[in-house]
Amino acid sequence: MSTPVFERSLQISQIDLHQGFERESNKVSFDLKTYLSQRQAEVEAALDSSITVVYPEKIYEAMRYSLLAGGKRLRPILCLASCELTGGTLEMAMPTACALEMIHTMSLIHDDLPAMDNDDYRRGRLTNHKVYGEDIAILAGDGLLAYAFEFIVEKTKQVPAEHLLQVVAKLGHAVAATGLVGGQVLDLQSEGKDNIDIETLNFIHTHKTGALLEASVVCGALLAGANNEVLHRLSRYARNIGLAFQIIDDVLDVTATSEELGKTAGKDQKAHKATYPSLWGIEESRYQAKKLVEEAKAELAPFGERAIPLMAIADYITARTH
Template sequence: MVSANSLDPNLTEFDLSAYLEERRPQVEAALDAAVPMQYPETLYESMRYSLLAGGKRLRPILCLASCELVGGNPAVAMPTACALEMIHTMSLIHDDLPAMDNDDYRRGRLTNHKVYGDDVAILAGDALLTYAFEHVATATQGVPADRVLRVIAGLGKAVGGEGLVGGQIVDLASEGNPDTTLETLNYIHNHKTAALLEIAVTSGAILAGATDDQVQHLRDYAQRIGLAFQIVDDILDITSTAETLGKSIGKDVAAQKATYPSLWGLEESRRQADKLIDEAKAALDSFGPASQPLRAIADYIVARTY
């Protein structure tokens, strides 16, 4: 995995770029191996088209980092890391459909349904979602069964009615409603965005045998970076370009969706994102210098421009 030097607790600066460049190929290779081409080819082509389309791989890398943070071998968390990316990819495929956000581009190329049709895209997303749970259950090695079950339950909660799906349906119901409150907006994104980031961070630690206190600190960290991530997304939807982001911009405004900038303005939105990141890093204080990767990822979330 990552070389010992890159995690040396005596370092005063952490090279996040080097860390990500070392981790991403490991995740890509594991994803490629986890979902090989097979019959029926159209289904697996569609699954792999979106799953292997690149991206930051933030969720799987957070999972691996949290496992290592509490003294675990990141290799035992790789099946869960892959499952997180399968679930995230499903959410993107389904979110892009005409019945949802109706997007034509994702990560700089045509969305799944534009290539394979709505029917195949729906089934590809369904297949990725269900396989994610199977992969955790069958591919995780050397971990007590109770920890694996705890992770599987956490994944189910993060993606279901108490997580991503619940956030999405409130998001759809709020579209075009000028009276959407900050409380509703927070509910949407705590469930639609932050829930999967939360299980990404906590699952790696759980697999490594983290204490309840350690898991709670990591949960606090993840909830804050999740909300900050969405605030920055809302800002970029206004200030960036489709070429830079690799997806359509300005759709939230066109659909009359409430966003953090629409409620707070850009300056206050940036201030709130920075505040959340400060709180996220403070939640890691008890882990000491070993938390450098997670701290650097938190800073990256507010500094990103794409």
């Protein structure tokens, strides 16, 4: 079955595009809080039905414990928004959106283990290994990672097989040593070192955090059959908001409380980790995050009114308090 493809013509000048978007955004009233709340509820319902508890019950309970622990659901929402932007539907994107949250949850379960970041709380409650033990927590993460790819292939409808293959390849690249795993390794190796420079810090976070955020945006567009020019724009948008997201995360680790964060505050400083505030200071870090968000939003200018959700999400990243 053929799928909608974002129209190919992007010939308008950049100046006209920016001015056109400003005119359109002034006409359109967009409530980000309502949008995020609605999409979050849809994602939560899909996640709840994605895993049922069967024998052996303990592993499925552990997987559900962390998968359904709440959170912003930013990655699946980005996937849904990107798919809609490029002519697709929520239905065709929801399995991939759920898979992204499964993979993200795996990374949180493993990141909290004593051998990694050693945290007792995540999303306001005890981490997986504190409830189920380290052995089951490791296996719960493994189970979620493997199931994510199966879920995409089995549950996605009305999407050509070649597009699904592109999505699976993009996700695999984002999680492997080329992405999340590689960033985590360098992060662990950098702990306690005083000579970490901005290039190393950027590498860590464009891989550990940014790679999956970028995949979230790009995969939504891949499902809809977007062309390369559109994919490159969305990729640049996502890389910028991914880095901005991590900068603000570092700032909040210093300025927010554990109750606000839903996890232990001040962890980075205690672990002697290099962070953006430690290199730039808090105000410069906020400025750099804002600058990245503005660059991200500029990539969306050709899409006009359809880009408003992704524009608003970019602004939300620097305005958030947890």
